[in-house]
Amino acid sequence: MTWFPIPPLIHGAAQWAALAALFGGNTVLLTAKFDAANVWRLIERHRAGVAVITGDAMGRPMIEALRAGDYDTSSLVALASSAALFSPSVKRQFVDALPNTVITDSIGSSETGFGGIKIVGRDPEYAGGPRVPPGREVLVIDEAGRPVVPGSGVIGRFARGGHVPLGYYKDPEKTAALFVEVDGARYVTPGDFARVEADGTITLLGRGNMCINTGGEKVFPEEVEGTLKAHPGVFDAIVVGVPDERLGHRVAAVVQARPGWEPDLPELNRHLRQSLAGYKVPRSLWLAEKVERTPSGKPDYRWAQRYTRERSAFAHAD
Template identity: 40%
Template sequence: MPELDLATLHEAIAAAIPDRECVVTPDRRLTWRQVTERSRRLAHVLHGHGLGRHERAVEPWESQHDHVALYLHNGPEYLEGLLGAHKARVAPFNVNYRYVDDELAQLFADARPGAIVFHACFAAAIERVVRRLGITPLLLQVADSSGERLLDGALDYEAALAAASTEPLDVRPDAGDLHILYTGGTTGLPKGVLWRIGDLMVGPLGLTRRDGTAIDDLTEAVARAERGAHRVLIGPPLMHGAGTWSALGGWCGGACVVFPERVDGMDAADLMATAERERVTRMPMVGDAFARPIVEVLERGSYDLSTLRTMLNSAAAISPDVKRRLMERLPTTRIVDVLGSSESGFAVTRSGSADRPFAPAPGAAVLSADRTRRLAPGEDELGWLAKGGGRVPLGYLNDPDKTASTFITVDGERLVVAGDRARLLADGTVEVHGREATTINTGGEKVFAEEVEGVLRDLPGVADALVVGRPSERWGTEIVAVLRLAPGAEAGGEAGSEADEAGGEADEAGGETSDERLREGCAVHLARYKIPKAFVRTGEGLRLPNGKADYAAARALVDGL
């Protein structure tokens, strides 16, 4: 039986539930029929400008499609862009709206967009970068509150849609059509992950039965959507996988996607008010960057969130104490941690407040340190978390070398190894130690930054923490912690103060977050070599817009000492 694709499934669901709400914002409520008509119009605009899929033989790191860039804040236009692109057989890709010109130029030079859909507030950046690269993509400008004029040569998004047909486009989308997800680039240049839309739907978007088998029958998928009554609140930006996968996964199950009022950052009070008003049932989060402010808002006020069944956390950890407080305030809500990547989807999961090992998702494996074999449960070897099962991307756009090193074959099965170190315990659960890119070798000992960060974030007075390495004559590399203190916390010493190995000379003035107190708190949970040699304090945020760790900013602070 043929696989399903997003465009075909959305059309079929819309035919079954045309008047049910599909997208809700504070000032707009769109039904499935309306979203279908608008996405058809956009598909006609793209197709009418010669964009689509061009059949030719390609390697796993190449694309047969024209590409459309989505340079947008959260909102209906982003989802219409994804859906309309697939209806025209154009491959959509995400653009980080925090990028400066050099980063945008690098991204567009790699992705080669045939069209760019962008909010008006980004018009000046688009103009500069397009001129710099000498490219002439179709430009579709979405009006916003910035008041920016329509860019020369651009089409007004709403006017372009209004002039297009609402009839289905005379092209046939396919499960093999590409959906491109650029990584965040937190540990290097962003890479375009090439997902077949059919694999994306069965993998990260969750189009599966309870036994984990793929739903490949359109009638069955539509019946499932008709029964669905979820309302999914999207706080994370759609420019990253956590937001996009939650929204599209909701659509695959017939859910309504709900957006809060603020779309250019995280506002916990706005999120909770929206969750209450719209009676949402599911909500994605991104670690402590979301969970901490949410629990603080819940502890200060009263919200009726009785319909909220699931909070799905990914991309960053929630500290155990924060999770405990969250569960106290939301006793009927299930908190699920999922760990994966843009390349693997969700590899392991766990529920509840305990900081315990993860259960492997279907297709997950732990490979040996040399990546040549699967580890058996209980083998005491620190290996690599991998994902297989047939539902993995094809490769990285334009990068045969990284494709070959990340997507490997073991015992005849194609697996993706995204870079997380892990150990397979005797009971079959997985102990995850973090990304190899954030592993610090200090004095011959390997230290996983995320382990130290988790301990630091649970210490009194610490709102957030990142751990990086810096050169050391004595240790080769020494561990440095960059901290954002909680409001009212006393450092008891100067920002950036440093400690010697014994940990007794710096910052003896007291205070709950003095160097001495921090070292004492770490010593309860960490071996001596894992305790930071220095602490840097900052009032700036340590997270990217998607809630992931901003290691580049942390390293810049350390390098500036």
């Protein structure tokens, strides 16, 4: 079978997919540059059976290119997303467009490796982030370093034991902070926050260093971004915190609009409030011709924060 890791090989998701394919005696297909239409041409030409993407960064332009073109996707057995937000609206579009393809969403990081995987259905329940059955030796630990009780609602740090790295190269302080012991076993906690649901599944909420503290409430950008991108006028979005005299920080969004849509903050807020608590809704909006992402497809939050500092907002909510 031909495997097609679409992210650049600097990304762990592409490296693991390529190595897994090669160790299994399969063919690996690579492309030098991501181009959504060309991805489908390559899948058709080389009869690729497995494709690997990094969430919406690749998924959204790919699904739109698929709708706009005429490609033979009959060879595609599985499409796997990992390492970045794969929003419910984009997942549903893939399920509709590729009814004979198994579509999965998985969690993990360079430090932990695989953390859990779930097959995507037509109407996935959205719990604020990807919700998956945990992989082996996966925990969520609280502030005291104890495993979180399922269904307690406690938000803790995602952790994985077993075959984990020895530490960060020449960085003993970071190693001591992120490699911990739980009941005598060694775990790595790369900085992702998560919740354990009553049925034992894990909902990954986002990186702790990106969490926005607004008036004492914690807001994880990925949840807001996923809901924003479900609006038909929004092509892409990054959510950050900006300084606010009263709240400390206010939730803000940098949005790339679809052609022909005139952004309207009250309209966006009404859309968001159908799924989000009021304190999570962006109170300031910036527009960008293109939302910038890192070469691996992840949101470039430093770019977004710089963008908000250097430009006037398109709109503010009272």
